[in-house]
Amino acid sequence: MRDLTNEEKQKSLKRALTCTGGALDRWSARAATGLNDADMAKAVRYELGICGGSGCSNSIRLHYEGAGLKVWAAWEIFIPSSEAPIFQGDATIKAARCLFGVKNPDDVQLDLF
Template identity: 40%
Template sequence: MKMRLLLAAKRYAEQIERGMSDDELSEALKKSLGIFGGSGGPGRIHVTRQGSGLKIWASHEIHNHVTAKPIFEGKATIEMARYIYNIGNPADMQLPLL
């Protein structure tokens, strides 16, 4: 998952630099997360991802994505991606502080 997201950050470097609207970021995340997948193993965090709905599950143990609630879903996934990768939103206009 980490490698997949790093590759996505490189693929979208220009858009990340200029900022992405929620719709643009949502589409980029859907492509990066893929249809469905995951990773995990002994001593590693188990992660499941689903592009549809921008859902991400994570736990220290094997989890059931059908019954477990995702740690990020929809708008929360977009907000966390903005925070982690420092992606601005061109629609957010900040007034000059001075």
């Protein structure tokens, strides 16, 4: 079984979070305003939906679920109920923040000078 690289994991997360029409525009708007952790979790859950996925030969297979903010990805066929997700819960939120540049307005930067 071939392990996914970090770049492949990021691309898989982006596929999962942008699979519906208008998703990139929604992420751009969220990045412009910022979201606290609760609103970010809602946004990720909304984009993942109840569940979904994709896969074909010569591409990364993908499955995702809004419940638990879970994303699975692998080069081989897999059964999500028997495999660990590549992103789950807070890790999904943190990765999505980084991927789309969504800052948390609740994070206060201390004055350095």
